[in-house]
Structures are given as structure tokens and as C-alpha cells.
Amino acid sequence: MxxxxxxxxxxxxxxxxxxxxxxxxxxxxxxxxxxxxxxWLTYSGSYASQRYSLLKQVDPSNVKNLELxxxxxxxSLQKFETTPLVxxxxxYITQSPxxxxxxxxxxxxxxxxxxxxxxxxxxxxxxxVNRGLAILGDTLFMATVDAHLVAIDAKDGHALWAVxxxxxxxxxxxxxxxxxVKDKVIVGVAGGEFGVRGFIAAFEAGTGKQAWxxxxxxxxxxxxxxxxxxxxWEHGGAPVWMTGSYDPELNLTYWGTGNPGPDFNAAQxxxxxxxxxxxxxxxxxxxxxxxxxxxxxxxxYDYDSVQVPVLANADWNGSPRKLxxxxxxxxxxxxxxxxxxxxxxxxxxxxxxxxxxxDANGRPIATPQPPGEPTYPGIQGxxxxxxxxxxxxxGLFYLSTWEDYGTIFAGVNVDYKEGTRFAGGANTSPIPGAxxxxxxxxxxxxxxxxxxxxxxxxxxxxxxxxxxxxxAMHDVNTSGILTTATDLLFVGGRxxxxxxxxxxxxxxxxxENLGGDIIAGPISFQVDGKQYITITAGNSLFAFGLRE
Amino acid sequence: xxxxxxxxxxxxLCAFVCSVLLSRGTNVRAQGQDRAPEYFQSDIQYxxxxxxxxxxxxxxxxxxxxxxxxxxxxxxxxxxxxNDLRATITTxxxxxxxxxxAFGASELTGIVSYLRNMSSFDARGLMVGNVANGQAxxxxxxxCASCHAVNGKGPRLAPDLGDIGTLRTAExxxxxxxxxxxxxxxxxxxxxxxxxxxxxxxxxxxxxxTYTVQLIDxxxxxxxLTKADLREFxxxxxxxxxxxxDKFSAQELADxxxxxxxxxxxK
Numbered sequence: 001m002x003x004x005x006x007x008x009x010x011x012x013x014x015x016x017x018x019x020x021x022x023x024x025x026x027x028x029x030x031x032x033x034x035x036x037x038x039x040w041l042t043y044s045g046s047y048a049s050q051r052y053s054l055l056k057q058v059d060p061s062n063v064k065n066l067e068l069x070x071x072x073x074x075x076s077l078q079k080f081e082t083t084p085l086v087x088x089x090x091x092y093i094t095q096s097p098x099x100x101x102x103x104x105x106x107x108x109x110x111x112x113x114x115x116x117x118x119x120x121x122x123x124x125x126x127x128x129v130n131r132g133l134a135i136l137g138d139t140l141f142m143a144t145v146d147a148h149l150v151a152i153d154a155k156d157g158h159a160l161w162a163v164x165x166x167x168x169x170x171x172x173x174x175x176x177x178x179x180x181v182k183d184k185v186i187v188g189v190a191g192g193e194f195g196v197r198g199f200i201a202a203f204e205a206g207t208g209k210q211a212w213x214x215x216x217x218x219x220x221x222x223x224x225x226x227x228x229x230x231x232x233w234e235h236g237g238a239p240v241w242m243t244g245s246y247d248p249e250l251n252l253t254y255w256g257t258g259n260p261g262p263d264f265n266a267a268q269x270x271x272x273x274x275x276x277x278x279x280x281x282x283x284x285x286x287x288x289x290x291x292x293x294x295x296x297x298x299x300x301y302d303y304d305s306v307q308v309p310v311l312a313n314a315d316w317n318g319s320p321r322k323l324x325x326x327x328x329x330x331x332x333x334x335x336x337x338x339x340x341x342x343x344x345x346x347x348x349x350x351x352x353x354x355x356x357x358x359d360a361n362g363r364p365i366a367t368p369q370p371p372g373e374p375t376y377p378g379i380q381g382x383x384x385x386x387x388x389x390x391x392x393x394x395g396l397f398y399l400s401t402w403e404d405y406g407t408i409f410a411g412v413n414v415d416y417k418e419g420t421r422f423a424g425g426a427n428t429s430p431i432p433g434a435x436x437x438x439x440x441x442x443x444x445x446x447x448x449x450x451x452x453x454x455x456x457x458x459x460x461x462x463x464x465x466x467x468x469x470x471x472a473m474h475d476v477n478t479s480g481i482l483t484t485a486t487d488l489l490f491v492g493g494r495x496x497x498x499x500x501x502x503x504x505x506x507x508x509x510x511x512e513n514l515g516g517d518i519i520a521g522p523i524s525f526q527v528d529g530k531q532y533i534t535i536t537a538g539n540s541l542f543a544f545g546l547r548e
Numbered sequence: 549x550x551x552x553x554x555x556x557x558x559x560x561l562c563a564f565v566c567s568v569l570l571s572r573g574t575n576v577r578a579q580g581q582d583r584a585p586e587y588f589q590s591d592i593q594y595x596x597x598x599x600x601x602x603x604x605x606x607x608x609x610x611x612x613x614x615x616x617x618x619x620x621x622x623x624x625x626x627x628x629x630x631n632d633l634r635a636t637i638t639t640x641x642x643x644x645x646x647x648x649x650a651f652g653a654s655e656l657t658g659i660v661s662y663l664r665n666m667s668s669f670d671a672r673g674l675m676v677g678n679v680a681n682g683q684a685x686x687x688x689x690x691x692c693a694s695c696h697a698v699n700g701k702g703p704r705l706a707p708d709l710g711d712i713g714t715l716r717t718a719e720x721x722x723x724x725x726x727x728x729x730x731x732x733x734x735x736x737x738x739x740x741x742x743x744x745x746x747x748x749x750x751x752x753x754x755x756x757x758t759y760t761v762q763l764i765d766x767x768x769x770x771x772x773l774t775k776a777d778l779r780e781f782x783x784x785x786x787x788x789x790x791x792x793x794d795k796f797s798a799q800e801l802a803d804x805x806x807x808x809x810x811x812x813x814x815k
Binding site: 444445446475497511 | 755
């Protein structure tokens with residue numbers, strides 16, 4: 001090879017290498033996803049799941065100039081709960097039941113759509129929904145409502161492999177975005193209303209071969225099994241239906257588990273019912289559990305603890321510490337040491353009467369209400385699965401809330417029958433004639449109003465558990481939250497408004513009526529030097545940018 | 549369960565058949581699998597009337613004429629939960645004489661409540677409500693028609709009651725007539741607003757969110773207000789609707805309830 005040809009090839013290589021590297025989402029890039037604020041590489045934006053963006057183009061001084069750039073209308077009337085991925089100039093979303101759509105993030109125009117044919121046996125409890133994707137290399141990963149895991153080529157939308165994770169006919173389903181750690185794709189299963197036995201499983205990203213499987217209810221020869229009586233554990237629930245978080249230094253993933261089964265008749269499952277309503281710390285290489293912490297032992301209220309674990313490194317009592325923040329559906333905000341699972345602090349962030357407080361180990365001091373009297377929070381909780389946010393700049397933890405919301409719980413006996421509902425409850429609203437609180441309105445008219453519940457965004461100081469501020473909403477709030485390095489907070493809500501708040505004070509800075517329930521989380525990204533913020537509302541995905 | 553399919557409208561149009569019993573005993577707390585936490589006397593009694601006309605031709609007055617089915621004894625072929633009961637009634641049982649019935653929610657609540665409490669139900673002292681008399685009370689002594697329309701006929705100050713028989717159970721209607729403020733759905737509450745330029749607006753709330761409220765005012769205009777533009781805004785927990793507890797006799801209450809339960813909309 002002569003000098004000129006060598007020079008040409010070196011030049012070509014120099015031009016191509018960055019492109020090739022740019023096109024591959026390596027494990028290393030995922031480790032530092034938050035350092036690529038132009039992208040959104042994981043469900044929660046980073047392994048720490050803070051949903052905090054370093055982008056600064058949109059700030060409090062110009063946020064009022066946000067305007068609609070494009071809309072993508074989903075070909076589905078199901079709830080639209082997806083969080084997009086944005087990877088080097090391409091956006092990937094899911095639409096019900098299990099389609100993957102590749103979009104131009106500047107125009108909303110579609111590159112391709114992959115359709116997965118879901119089995120009619122699928123029976124997710126609460127809507128045929130999907131919350132998003134994971135990516136590694138050039139491969140996207142989607143968990144399906146009929147409990148399959150599918151790998152899809154990110155360039156052309158063709159399936160590479162698909163594996164059955166669990167039996168949909170038995171009530172198993174998957175609605176979460178998978179979590180990729182190193183060379184593995186990790187998922188959990190839903191089905192807590194059908195008496196499944198929950199588990200988390202990892203699959204080799206290249207082949208779909210199962211690497212490990214960890215049950216969320218221990219076997220008879222395992223520690224914690226004595227928290228069950230007889231054979232109750234076999235249909236004891238503890239599903240995992242939200243994406244976990246990961247600490248690479250500790251090499252631990254963190255997963256929230258859901259309710260024990262049957263949901264409401266705790267008399268049918270004596271004991272603490274481990275590991276329902278808990279956070280589990282698992283080794284991503286082996287699935288081995290390092291520690292657990294149970295938020296709501298022997299739960300009769302369906303207080304799923306599936307919230308996304310938020311990881312932060314911050315001072316605690318004057319010393320740096322690896323912390324985990326958790327705004328739980330049961331109405332308490334928790335701070336844990338994520339290396340050991342040690343309980344550090346816990347305090348109610350909303351109206352709570354099912355427990356008078358937490359003891360020194362974080363165990364609730366239960367105060368069951370008399371029959372016929374409402375329990376606070378109600379079935380849907382003081383918050384639920386909607387992603388919270390943590391801003392390292394403000395040091396505040398932000399979450400969406402249901403305020404002054406109660407349910408009259410009534411457990412009844414129910415026999416387990418595979419594939420049928422195994423809830424065991426006849427629960428009612430404390431408002432005579434009002435909608436059942438579990439199925440609170442689905443439409444543009446607020447038919448229950450403030451009498452049953454209101455909502456809002458609450459900013460908590462993790463050091464004290466105290467509310468720093470609250471942005472009150474007339475309706476309950478089912479939206480995820482995004483914060484930015486310019487101290488903006490973006491949030492939606494049931495009413496269809498998409499709002500920007502001052503993250504330090506809660507003051508309203510901008511709002512737009514998008515006309516449909518917002519039940520997903522906003523994200524931000526940058527393409528061609530322009531920052532965008534997207535959110536789903538109703539059956540559409542809206543993209544906003546600054547007016548030019 | 550087996551029922552012979554009769555015209556529901558026939559039942560509702562027959563004033564002497566459609567009735568609401570007046571005995572208001574203690575509510576019955578449910579025991580057993582996946583049942584409502586309690587059943588209300590008004591619903592049980594409403595269900596008893598429907599059962600008497602729609603179900604007895606096949607099941608008999610004691611509910612034990614179909615082999616393998618005995619309602620009083622709680623014996624069913626397929627039914628376990630209340631939802632099973634509702635499903636069997638509305639979809640029927642293919643291949644048998646049990647036909648599907650197009651009952652509304654209030655009727656289903658009544659029938660299920662009655663079947664679950666048939667063994668303890670005492671029909672003595674039954675006082676039937678007369679639909680025609682109830683309609684007369686609605687327009688006359690009750691003064692209901694001064695605020696409520698029925699299928700578009702009448703004022704719009706209060707909700708149109710043309711389909712109230714499908715929306716509310718017998719128990720809920722009974723409770724509302726005795727305690728209207730306590731039973732009023734929050735969504736229907738009155739609002740009082742004063743704009744920054746002093747204009748007073750009173751009306752009935754139709755919808756509300758964080759920033760706006762939609763209402764129908766006393767002049768029957770549909771109005772949407774932005775809260776930031778208001779000097780005063782209040783949602784009232786009182787209601788102009790009177791209690792009929794001391795105003796009507798037990799018979800008149802039964803008549804009015806029977807009329808309201810007969811209102812099934814225009815379909």
C-alpha cells in the first residue's frame with residue numbers, strides 16, 4: 001500500500017470509526033447515559049433513574065416560548081404509556097399492543113413499524129399497555145403483554161429473536177421497558193391480580209438464552225419462605241412490572257415488587273408475605289439477592305412497591321453516602337442505603353391512616369381502619385408507578401401524588417383458579433354513588449371531583465422528608481416527571497395539561513392543554529443543536545421546542 | 549339460573565306491578581365469596597319485584613323449581629360471585645331456557661341483592677309504589693319538575709332525570725330523597741363565581757380542572773370560566789333540593805321512587 005493510499009484509508013477510517021461507534025450503544029455508553037443529554041438511552045434516562053437532563057437550552061427565561069414541533073398519533077386507543085428512547089438522531093417508541101416505531105425526532109415522521117402479534121391469551125390486569133424499550137448495540141428489546149421478550153433490529157425493524165418468558169394464559173404479562181446491564185436483558189413479570197408467582201429473569205442479549213431466573217417469593221428451602229403459611233406462597237403474587245435501576249460500582253440492580261395475592265384478603269395469606277411490596281437488590285450477573293427491604297408487610301391494600309428506584313450520591317448526616325429514594329404507593333417516602341438496604345428514614349408525604357408511622361427498622365406500625373371506614377391512601381395509592389425525578393442541583397425529590405384519597409377496603413375469600421382474577425376484594429368509594437376508586441374516571445369529564453381526591457406534584461427534601469413545595473392540581477396526577485439542569489420541572493396530569501414549573505419553587509412557568517390523559521413521563525433530547533421535550537397525552541406523542 | 553324472557557317495559561308500565569317496598573330494615577352485610585360488602589334493603593326490595601314478574605315463571609316464587617338451583621339455599625350450578633350472577637343474567641346460559649336479559653345496572657343490583665338475601669327476605673308489609681302516582685307527585689306536590697327535566701321536557705337547573713332509573717340504584721334514590729345534600733354527587737354541585745369586573749355567575753358544575761370550570765348557569769347558558777379571571781370562586785355543598793323525609797308519606801315516597809326507577813332513557 002503506497003503512502004497516498006494509506007493516507008486515504010486512514011482518513012476513511014478516521015471518518016468511519018466515530019460513525020460506527022456512534023451507531024453502537026455499547027454497555028459503556030449505557031453506564032454514562034446521563035453524559036449524553038442529547039440522547040435518552042434508557043427508560044429512566046440513566047441507570048440512576050433520576051430523570052434529570054443536563055440540557056440547558058430551555059430555561060426559565062425562555063420556557064414560555066415553547067411551541068409544538070410535531071405530533072405522532074398512535075394507531076391505538078389504548079393508554080399510551082411509552083417513554084421514548086432517542087439514540088443518535090432516531091427515536092424509538094412503543095404503541096399498543098406491542099408495536100415498535102422508529103421516528104425522526106425532528107419531524108415525527110416514521111422510518112418503520114415493527115408489529116408483534118400478541119396472543120389472545122394475554123390478560124394484563126389494567127390495560128394492554130407498554131412503557132418502552134431498551135437498547136444494546138443495534139438491537140432493541142421489548143417485553144410483551146403475552147409475556148415474551150423480543151429483540152428487534154434497530155435499523156430496519158426486523159425481529160432477531162423472541163423467547164417466551166412466562167405463560168400468558170396463567171395471568172403473566174409484561175408491560176415494562178427492559179433493563180440492559182452489560183450483555184444481559186433483564187425483565188420482570190406482571191400478574192399480581194391473577195395469583196402468579198412473580199420473578200425477575202435475565203436473557204443473553206445476543207441469543208435470548210435465559211441467563212438466570214430469580215423468584216420474588218422464596219422456595220420452601222430458602223430464607224423468607226417462613227413468611228408464608230402452607231401453600232399460600234404458590235399464588236402469592238409479588239410481580240415486578242416496572243423497570244429497575246443499576247449501580248455499576250456496587251454491581252447491583254434494584255427492583256420493586258408488587259402486591260401479594262390475593263390483593264385484598266390478607267386473611268388468606270398469613271405472614272409478612274416476602275418479598276411482596278419490597279425492593280430487591282440483585283446481582284445482574286447471577287440474579288443472586290444481596291439484600292431486600294419490605295415496605296408493606298402483609299399488605300391488604302394493593303400497595304405495589306413497583307416504583308422506579310431513584311439512586312443518588314449525597315451527604316447523609318454529614319457524610320457522603322450511596323442513597324436510594326423511594327416515594328411509595330403506601331404514602332411514605334423512604335431513604336435507604338443502597339449498599340446494604342439499611343433503612344435510614346421514612347415519613348408520610350400524603351394523608352396516611354393505615355399506619356401510624358414507621359419503627360426504627362422502617363417497618364410500618366399498622367393501624368387497620370374499622371370495617372366500613374376509609375383507608376388512606378386508597379387503592380391507587382398516594383402515588384403509583386409514574387416515574388419520579390431527582391435533581392442533583394436542587395437536591396429535591398419530585399413525585400406525582402393523589403391527595404386526600406381513600407378507599408373502603410373489604411376483603412372476601414376467593415379460590416385460586418389459574419388465569420382468573422385472584423383479588424379477593426369488594427372495595428368501595430367513601431363517596432356514595434361515586435365511581436369505584438379502582439376505576440376512577442377515564443375521560444375528559446371529572447365526575448368525582450375534589451370530594452374523592454385531588455392531585456399534584458410534591459417536592460420533598462430527602463434529608464428531612466418534608467415538603468418543600470406542592471403544585472396543586474384539581475385532578476389526580478398520573479404523570480411522570482422530568483427535571484433539567486436549568487431547574488425546570490416538566491409534568492403532565494389526568495387533565496391533559498403539560499406544564500413547566502420552577503423546580504425550586506413550584507411556580508407555574510408554562511402550560512399547554514394537550515387534551516388527553518398524561519400517564520407517561522416526559523423526556524428531553526437534542527438534535528441538530530435544538531432541544532426538544534416530548535410527552536404522550538391521550539393517544540398521541542407531542543414534541544415541543546423553542547420558537548425560532 | 550333460569551328465567552323466562554318477559555318484556556321489561558311491560559313490567560315498568562304496569563303501575564300496580566312495579567313497586568318499591570317500604571320496609572327499611574337493617575342493611576345486610578355479605579358473607580361468602582366475592583360478594584358486595586353489604587346489600588341494601590331498597591335494592592333487595594326492588595329486586596324482589598323484578599324477580600316476581602321476570603323470574604318466577606321458571607324458577608318459582610321460592611326459586612327452587614329448576615333442578616340443581618335453589619336460590620333460598622344459595623345453591624347455583626355455575627355462579628360463585630356476584631359478577632357471575634350478573635353475567636349469567638345478562639348473557640343467559642346457551643342451550644338452556646335461560647335467556648339473556650337486557651337489565652340495567654340498577655335492576656341487576658336489585659336482582660343480585662335479592663337473590664343473595666332471599667332466604668331472609670320477608671315480603672309481608674310490602675307496600676307497592678305506583679308509577680303513575682309517582683309521576684303525578686314529580687310534577688305536582690314534589691315540585692321536582694320545577695328544576696329537573698325528563699328527557700328534555702322541563703328546566704335544566706338540575707340534572708335531567710330521563711335515564712335516572714338506569715344510573716342509580718333503588719337504595720341511592722331512596723337516600724337522595726331523604727338526604728339530598730348528603731347524597732348529591734360532588735360533580736353536580738352548585739358553583740358561585742364573581743369575575744374581576746364584578747359579574748356574578750351561579751350555576752351547576754359540569755366539569756372542572758386546575759385552571760378552568762365548566763357550568764350551566766341559571767339562565768341555562770353553557771359557560772366556561774378561567775379561574776385566574778375570577779375574584780371569587782366557590783363550590784357549594786348545599787342544594788336547593790328539599791328533603792322529602794317529612795314532606796311525603798311512606799306510600800308517596802314509594803310512588804316517587806317507582807316512577808324514577810321507571811325512567812330508562814329514550815332508547
